[in-house]
Amino acid sequence: QVQLVESGGGSVQPGGSLRLSCAFSGYGFSGRSMGWFRRAPGKEREGVAAIDSSEGTNYASSVKGRFTLSRDIARNTLFLHLISLKPEDTAMYYCAARGQLWESGAYLNSDAYMYWGQGTQVTVSS
Numbered sequence: 135q136v137q138l139v140e141s142g143g144g145s146v147q148p149g150g151s152l153r154l155s156c157a158f159s160g161y162g163f164s165g166r167s168m169g170w171f172r173r174a175p176g177k178e179r180e181g182v183a184a185i186d187s188s189e190g191t192n193y194a195s196s197v198k199g200r201f202t203l204s205r206d207i208a209r210n211t212l213f214l215h216l217i218s219l220k221p222e223d224t225a226m227y228y229c230a231a232r233g234q235l236w237e238s239g240a241y242l243n244s245d246a247y248m249y250w251g252q253g254t255q256v257t258v259s260s
């Protein structure tokens with residue numbers, strides 16, 4: 135069974151930065167595509183960034199150039215580094231993992247992910 139635990143959220147001013155972490159427990163961390171999603175109040179869940187088993191990354195256009203996704207296989211941890219934060223980045227951020235190893239495609243589609251963490255809140259305001 136896969137379990138995901140996010141941390142690192144917080145409140146920052148516009149232009150600030152944060153690093154979100156997703157601790158993975160279970161089998162097959164390096165072989166699973168994983169992603170970060172977010173949901174702002176009153177809005178639909180949005181795919182933010184994803185990484186596949188070949189370490190290829192995909193980003194939503196709204197965060198490209200500001201968010202960086204990485205995977206530390208030795209620590210079984212997925213990171214999302216956020217810089218130049220904007221008020222519209224305010225949301226609950228969720229880590230997700232695919233159900234099968236070596237799955238590919240549909241990286242920013244939440245329907246493609248089986249396992250989810252509880253989320254970590256990011257608030258950007260002055």
